[in-house]
Amino acid sequence: MFKNMKVGVRLALGFATVLGLMVVISTISLTRLSAIKADLAAVTGEAPERLAGNLRDLARFQGMAIRDVVLQDDPAFKKKEIDQMRKAREDYDRTAKALIELLASEPQIKAAFDKAQVAMAATRAPAEKAVERSMSDDLAGAAEVVRSELRPAQLAHIAALGEVVEAIKESSRQRNLAADEAYKRAVALIIGLATTALVLGSVVAWRIQRSITRPLEQAVEVAQAVAEGDLTRRIEVDAQDEVGRVLNALETVNANLSRTMNQVRQAAETLQTASEEIATGTADLSQRTEQQASNLQQTAASMDQLNSTVRNNTDTARAAAQMAGSASAAATRGGEVVTEVVSTMHEITESSRKIADIIGVIDGIAFQTNILALNAAVEAARAGEQGRGFAVVAGEVRSLAQRSAGAAREIKALIGNSVEKVEAGSRLVADAGSTMTEIVTQVQRVSQLIQEISQATVEQTSGIGQVNDAVTQLDQVTQQNAALVEQTTAATESLKQQAQTLVDAVRVFRVTTTA
Structure with a gap:
């Protein structure tokens, strides 16, 4: 397909292909940046917010389990609820550890989470006291501990976890705003670079095409003269590139x-x-x-x-x-x-x-x-x-x-x-x-x-x-x-x-x- 084309046409076609590919790549880059921005907006803050919500659910589950222990008379049922409460506590500690690792670079959210951890620690002693009194059949004493000590501590703990969730949402919003600004700057940069490259590439391609085709046309004229038997033609060479060396050799x-x-x-x-x-x-x-x-x-x-x-x-x-x-x-x-x-x-x-x-x-x-x-x-x-x-x-x-x-x-x-x-x-x-x-x-x-x-x-x-x-x-x-x-x-x-x-x-x- 290309063997019958002139060198100038092939060079122009080659440069046009490269410039076209550059435009296509720029377009694809803009499209992918837009998709990444959307994915980032959807993903940013999702994991910390989900973990904080899990902690709040586990805290509520522990309060419900303690109330069941206090309200029920069946020892087997009480033991089952105590086991579930302790399992929920272990899940809470494991989730809290994962959230601490995610919040290592967020001092404001970490401060709110530390406050929630202090509130969580304040619920452990009343919970154990209520469980002990309930297992000793002191239901009235256990209910009093829940009402006067455990319930206020749990409400404070849940409120602190709510503050953690709000802090995470605010941090996610700020990150989304920063990402949006970065996206706009990247789009402007890509468009500017692509336009500059397209203009400069066109000029350079035209210059390169002229620098190659003109000496080649001179070489073709000399070769045609030689083919006709005229060995008296002279070649004037004013370049030292590959084409100039070809003319010197000719x-x-x-x-x-x-x-x-x-x-x-x-x-x-x-x-x-x-x-x-x-x-x-x-x-x-x-x-x-x-x-x-x-x-x-x-x-x-x-x-x-x-x-x-x-x-x-x-x-x-x-x-x-x-x-x-x-x-x-x-x-x-x-x-x-x-x-x-x-x-x-x-x-x-x-x-x-x-x-x-x-x-x-x-x-x-x-x-x-x-x-x-x-x-x-x-x-x-x-x-x-x-x-x-x-x-x-x-x-x-x-x-x-x-x-x-x-x-x-x-x-x-x-x-x-x-x-x-x-x-x-x-x-x-x-x-x-x-x-x-x-x-x-x-x-x-x-x-x-x-x-x-x-x-x-x-x-x-x-x-x-x-x-x-x-x-x-x-x-x-x-x-x-x-x-x-x-x-x-x-x-x-x-x-x-x-x-x-x-x-x-x-x-x-x-x-x-x-x-």
Whole structure:
């Protein structure tokens, strides 16, 4: 809202706002003074007057309580009235103490209150006497004390308290009059000061506005001249305030700008010549960089082909290594199987030998049986007719023993032949195991050699890949350099054009010949 206003208008608006606020504050002050005056008139003397009235009521209450004690016959009622009388006396003393504190600065009222306190003290002894006689059932004596001693003292006490109330009212009236006079003086003072401040503020605001806006208008004229390219304008400064320092600074800026424009003009012409030379050199550099980039691209293509060939060799060597590993594993498993066959053949040989031993035992048993059958036949022959049946049995047993012995010899011969063949097979299997062991060793050696070839091929591939990466990076760098050279060429051409533009722009300014 304010940014489009002139400085003079903003200053005038600011001072008007301040002066308006001062008028508003003065009006509010007058209003508040009037309210305070009314509140003071309502409050002044209220507390002391209220306390004095309370004392008068408490004194009357004590007199009524003593009369009730004297007139009643019920001891319980009398005791209750005596307690209320003493409580009223305590309230009276407490209220009197508070009133004394309020009247410390009012000697006239305090004198009247001291008189009332003396009158109050004169009521205490007759009151106690009347209470004692009433509690002793001396009602006539108690009534006489009330009538002749207590009642006159109470009337004097109440009259003294009335004088205290009147003195407080008079003091309040005097204070209200003084406050009214003070209020009138304050109102006159506020109105006078506000009027004086309004007039002086208006004059000072007008002077300040003129002292600021006139130099600023001069500065605006100079700035507009500079904006139009005229650096020959001079500024006359006759003030040393902030605006004067701004004008001094603007004069310095004008002189420095004029000198700088001369220097810029010379530098622009020099820059134009240098940019033309840079453009020529950059064009030559761009041509050489493009040739180098073409050579690197051919080298990179050759390295890619070599890398592809080595990668194929690596894959082939890796496949051969895998096949050799598989053959080695198969040969190893064959050697293990042959070893198991050899072990099995040895076990068969041992079993055949044990069978041969068993057959030998059977042959021995058959031989023994044959002898026993022969002996039995002899004994049967000796027995004659009685041993004929036994002889027949013995003959059959002998025949069976002979057949068993023959079968055992045939089995023994067959087993012996089998043992010889098994031993021959064991020797052949052992030879095959040795051969398989040698095959496994040779296959493992071939697999190791193929793995070494594969590892060497992998390392060769890695090396060629690094070389290829380096060539690729070099090619990228060269391409980037070529792009940078092209950008530099374009920038140099742009610089050349801008230098010409700068020279044309500097010619717009008019400068002093001594700048």
